[in-house]
Amino acid sequence: MSAAVAAALKKIAAFILSDKELRGKAFVIIGSIICGFLGLLCLPVVAIASLGNLEIEPPEIDRSMFNEAAFIQNLSSDQQAQLANLQNQGQAIEDAMTAAEVRNQTIKAQLIYLSFFDGVQNFNAQSYADLFKKSSDDKALINALNSTYNLKIDYNEFMKSYTWVMNATINQYMFSDSKSKNAADLAAWAENAYLSGWGYKDGSYGDRDESDRIRYADSAGLILGYLRYDPEQKSFANEPSSLHFTSKGGLDKMPDEAGNILSDGSNFGVYIGNGEVVFASKELGCVTKEKVADGAWNSWSSISGAAYNTDIKFEEFDESKKNNQGLVQWAIQAHENGWGYIYGTYGNVLTEGLLQDRAAVFGCEVTDYMDFIRQNWMGKRCADCVGLIKGYGWYDSASGEIRVGSNGMMDVGANGMFANATVKGTIDTIPEVPGLAVWHDGHIGIYIGNGEVIEAMNTLRGVTRTQLAGREWTHWLQIPYISYVEEKEKNE
Numbered sequence: 001m002s003a004a005v006a007a008a009l010k011k012i013a014a015f016i017l018s019d020k021e022l023r024g025k026a027f028v029i030i031g032s033i034i035c036g037f038l039g040l041l042c043l044p045v046v047a048i049a050s051l052g053n054l055e056i057e058p059p060e061i062d063r064s065m066f067n068e069a070a071f072i073q074n075l076s077s078d079q080q081a082q083l084a085n086l087q088n089q090g091q092a093i094e095d096a097m098t099a100a101e102v103r104n105q106t107i108k109a110q111l112i113y114l115s116f117f118d119g120v121q122n123f124n125a126q127s128y129a130d131l132f133k134k135s136s137d138d139k140a141l142i143n144a145l146n147s148t149y150n151l152k153i154d155y156n157e158f159m160k161s162y163t164w165v166m167n168a169t170i171n172q173y174m175f176s177d178s179k180s181k182n183a184a185d186l187a188a189w190a191e192n193a194y195l196s197g198w199g200y201k202d203g204s205y206g207d208r209d210e211s212d213r214i215r216y217a218d219s220a221g222l223i224l225g226y227l228r229y230d231p232e233q234k235s236f237a238n239e240p241s242s243l244h245f246t247s248k249g250g251l252d253k254m255p256d257e258a259g260n261i262l263s264d265g266s267n268f269g270v271y272i273g274n275g276e277v278v279f280a281s282k283e284l285g286c287v288t289k290e291k292v293a294d295g296a297w298n299s300w301s302s303i304s305g306a307a308y309n310t311d312i313k314f315e316e317f318d319e320s321k322k323n324n325q326g327l328v329q330w331a332i333q334a335h336e337n338g339w340g341y342i343y344g345t346y347g348n349v350l351t352e353g354l355l356q357d358r359a360a361v362f363g364c365e366v367t368d369y370m371d372f373i374r375q376n377w378m379g380k381r382c383a384d385c386v387g388l389i390k391g392y393g394w395y396d397s398a399s400g401e402i403r404v405g406s407n408g409m410m411d412v413g414a415n416g417m418f419a420n421a422t423v424k425g426t427i428d429t430i431p432e433v434p435g436l437a438v439w440h441d442g443h444i445g446i447y448i449g450n451g452e453v454i455e456a457m458n459t460l461r462g463v464t465r466t467q468l469a470g471r472e473w474t475h476w477l478q479i480p481y482i483s484y485v486e487e488k489e490k491n492e
Contacts, residue, residue, distance in 0.1 A: 221280065310337075346391035348402070
């Protein structure tokens with residue numbers, strides 16, 4: 001165990017192991033209240049579980065002491081005060097790291113504080129967290145900490161300590177949503193495995209090896225481990241046992257979304273953004289990272305079990321026929337998922353190839369905004385105003401594909417859709433029917449009820465939720481290619 005970790009552990013041991021009687025009770029914590037009391041200390045649980053490395057004599061465990069409150073009652077007033085101070089500072093650091101949007105580095109920040117900040121006066125957690133946010137990498141961070149607080153942290157020594165700690169635990173702070181599985185957290189999981197020094201072993205998925213207590217994963221196991229891991233229970237399930245792929249294609253058509261799965265024909269990797277992929281390498285014997293362009297990666301896919309920003313998932317009114325209620329749900333999802341706007345699109349995921357194609361067809365309507373489009377809409381689903389409606393009509397719920405011209409939805413423009421409508425009227429006569437379209441010359445939107453409209457407005461705004469009043473709508477219409485049903489029919 002490295003010096004930095006030992007320093008942190010000894011600091012804790014100094015007040016909970018100050019006498020022989022308390023030594024045994026300390027080990028009760030390890031066996032019983034590890035998730036409660038040790039969580040207050042704001043150190044990874046497994047790091048504290050290595051207290052035995054401090055050459056403490058084996059204790060006799062009092063099994064009646066299996067609760068936090070009872071243990072704390074056996075501490076002296078000074079020990080309780082020290083514990084309370086650690087707890088308060090640890091919580092302050094967590095809160096500050098969250099506020100600074102570097103929550104994933106919380107354990108690192110707490111470990112550094114616990115190991116090296118004994119002599120630091122007037123500690124301010126927010127200023128401390130700001131250094132983590134401003135530092136480009138760990139070496140820059142350590143230099144900034146040493147300069148700011150007059151410390152002498154050795155970068156190489158600390159990184160050994162940090163890697164050891166992170167391999168021993170699973171960083172709870174990396175998850176953006178611990179209650180559901182999503183692509184962003186899959187990418188964070190993979191990058192954490194790389195930063196934590198996971199090894200390679202066939203049949204492993206991030207669990208710790210019983211012999212050396214190191215975490216291992218194989219190619220598919222790196223991904224399966226995330227799907228299996230329950231952050232709430234801090235344990236792995238047995239399912240799923242295999243990967244199931246949804247969308248897929250060549251790399252030239254891959255949406256730029258972290259969490260996509262890459263393949264070279266025999267191995268899998270997790271795309272983490274910025275042109276980088278993390279994967280478990282049998283040849284290297286570890287989880288590693290490289291530029292996508294430097295490897296033999298030739299295809300991408302998304303996987304079942306993790307939500308992607310580009311996923312289309314909504315409860316259709318009736319999967320057998322397209323109708324106004326389904327259209328409303330489609331439009332709401334498009335808005336909530338931040339769809340962009342590109343001329344000639346209808347829910348497509350924007351790739352560079354598609355962008356170039358649309359630019360060639362529609363000219364300045366696209367080319368005048370190329371930089372903006374790449375910065376804001378690349379990798380997202382996009383639609384133009386009438387494309388938002390047509391995409392719903394062409395969407396196949398079973399396959400997840402959008403098939404142009406399917407389900408009776410004609411490929412027409414906004415004005416063509418209005419001209420083909422048989423039920424329509426002036427905007428001042430619009431009935432309260434969600435799923436009607438609202439129209440003015442050259443533009444169309446979807447009325448969702450309660451005086452609100454969702455429309456693919458323009459390139460700069462994307463799919464937007466607006467008020468019916470105050471816009472320039474002149475007419476309403478029943479879209480001629482879908483049926484209109486009443487909500488009550490759904491519940492019959």
